[in-house]
Amino acid sequence: MSEKVFAAADLGASSGRVMAARIGPGVLDLREVRRFPNRPVRVNGTLHWDVLGLYGNVLDGLRACPDDLASIGIDSWAVDYGLLDENGALLGNPVHYRDGRTDGVMERVRAEAGDDLLYRESGLQFLPFNTIYQLAADDLSRARTLLLIPDLLAFWMTGRRVAERTNASTTGLLDARTGRWSDTLLELAGVAPDVLAPLVDPGEVIDRMGPEAGDECGHRGTPVTAVGSHDTASAVVAVPASGRRFGYISCGTWSLVGVELDEPVLGAESRKANFTNEGGVDGTVRYLRNVMGLWLLQESMRTWGNPDLPALLAEAARVPGLRSLIDPDDPEFLPPGDMPSRIAAHCRRRGFPEPATRAETVRCIMDSLALAHRETLREAARLSGTDVEVVHLVGGGSRNELLCRLTADACGLPVVAGPVEATALGNVLVQARAHGMVGSLAEMRELVAATQQLRRYEPSAGTDRWNEAAERLR
Numbered sequence: 001m002s003e004k005v006f007a008a009a010d011l012g013a014s015s016g017r018v019m020a021a022r023i024g025p026g027v028l029d030l031r032e033v034r035r036f037p038n039r040p041v042r043v044n045g046t047l048h049w050d051v052l053g054l055y056g057n058v059l060d061g062l063r064a065c066p067d068d069l070a071s072i073g074i075d076s077w078a079v080d081y082g083l084l085d086e087n088g089a090l091l092g093n094p095v096h097y098r099d100g101r102t103d104g105v106m107e108r109v110r111a112e113a114g115d116d117l118l119y120r121e122s123g124l125q126f127l128p129f130n131t132i133y134q135l136a137a138d139d140l141s142r143a144r145t146l147l148l149i150p151d152l153l154a155f156w157m158t159g160r161r162v163a164e165r166t167n168a169s170t171t172g173l174l175d176a177r178t179g180r181w182s183d184t185l186l187e188l189a190g191v192a193p194d195v196l197a198p199l200v201d202p203g204e205v206i207d208r209m210g211p212e213a214g215d216e217c218g219h220r221g222t223p224v225t226a227v228g229s230h231d232t233a234s235a236v237v238a239v240p241a242s243g244r245r246f247g248y249i250s251c252g253t254w255s256l257v258g259v260e261l262d263e264p265v266l267g268a269e270s271r272k273a274n275f276t277n278e279g280g281v282d283g284t285v286r287y288l289r290n291v292m293g294l295w296l297l298q299e300s301m302r303t304w305g306n307p308d309l310p311a312l313l314a315e316a317a318r319v320p321g322l323r324s325l326i327d328p329d330d331p332e333f334l335p336p337g338d339m340p341s342r343i344a345a346h347c348r349r350r351g352f353p354e355p356a357t358r359a360e361t362v363r364c365i366m367d368s369l370a371l372a373h374r375e376t377l378r379e380a381a382r383l384s385g386t387d388v389e390v391v392h393l394v395g396g397g398s399r400n401e402l403l404c405r406l407t408a409d410a411c412g413l414p415v416v417a418g419p420v421e422a423t424a425l426g427n428v429l430v431q432a433r434a435h436g437m438v439g440s441l442a443e444m445r446e447l448v449a450a451t452q453q454l455r456r457y458e459p460s461a462g463t464d465r466w467n468e469a470a471e472r473l474r
């Protein structure tokens, strides 16, 4: 079997990239073709994604890919969507999940529907920006079709309207057991069933690239293949683990912390612990919880005018640890804005010393994330009955040595860091399989482990300091 080239368009919340991968027997060679910032834009009081700008960048990236692409796959952050009118035209710019229009909406829907019903049906953690709550805040009167972001780009490329299943599982409208749109949840959300597109699974060819997009990027007629279009689903595909005794942290703007299962966990304890059962590739369940992640650092860096990150992290590594702690998942950290001030106020309120310098603020973020990684992983393992022997930390955060080391120490487990571009790798691997190459999920992971750069962090002895820190924070 010879080699083929696949392109991944991977849109993260902080940056987008087009990557080209050469794949063959024992070969997985991923190259970055184009990277571009993903900058939200506030207009008239609403925070939007610049979706046309992102699409333009994707087409530019594809134009710079080799001519003989076997297929193209698209993934992005979850939950957000575009609404189309009866002519297929976009009704306004998609709104960012951090926009304030959902303030108080989740609480209202939960009070009306009851947590028990919502969780039993969708298996989804309660996050204020889940699609179901965004829809409850939107005017849907002119909407004929709803497409999640990767599906929207695929529609522009192919003319075909689909809803890829892993990303659909983040909407709060999908039945966690059957993997189909839930009539109960649709009715509750006031969404007409025909507004949602037919579901497709990762690995199904959506269609070939049409003339408009094709002529723009030079790949007319190339198949556009559904992948785990939820970026986290693709990232979990490329976790270089063997067997099932592993936890993962997909660490970028968010830390998605959990385990892989065959069946959802939908009981009351799981609901109260606010764990999610998102759909993974090959019918797996991503049992995880969102930890606020490197957003805390990104937004601090923005407030400080983007100083040099590696230098700041090196300085933070020299600051004494576990002095100032925050609960990173406090909703006060969700919206954009001055992060260092919010962190200082949070420390003050909880009786911890306020970080006095940038390095101290960064150290506070790293310690607090490592602690949240540990608490979340332990709970995921306990609630699902999984033995976790090793933690795989993938995504941009795997470049952060301090965070990897602290996470290993806090968990008392080895952390295997990398690949950095796990999402793009998961994206191209699922395409490659659809086009006759590579095999099972286990084989994909073996190929990742054999070909990608990884780094192992052993925990230092004893987790007493971390146990104590967890107690102090509680």
Ligand code: ADP
Pocket: 011, 012, 013, 014, 015, 251, 252, 253, 254, 294, 295, 297, 298, 309, 310, 313, 395, 396, 397, 399, 400, 401
């Ligand atoms: P997303 O997909 O959510 O946009 P990424 O997986 O691309 O996120 O990760 C982005 C994060 O990776 C940045 O916020 C930054 O904290 C981290 N990162 C990137 N480069 C480095 C680096 N050289 N050293 C440490 N951390 C880095």
Ligand code: LRH
Pocket: 012, 013, 076, 077, 078, 079, 097, 230, 231, 232, 253, 254, 256, 290
């Ligand atoms: C990470 C991610 C995460 C979702 C959030 C909205 O990029 O997709 O899995 O919860 O964005």
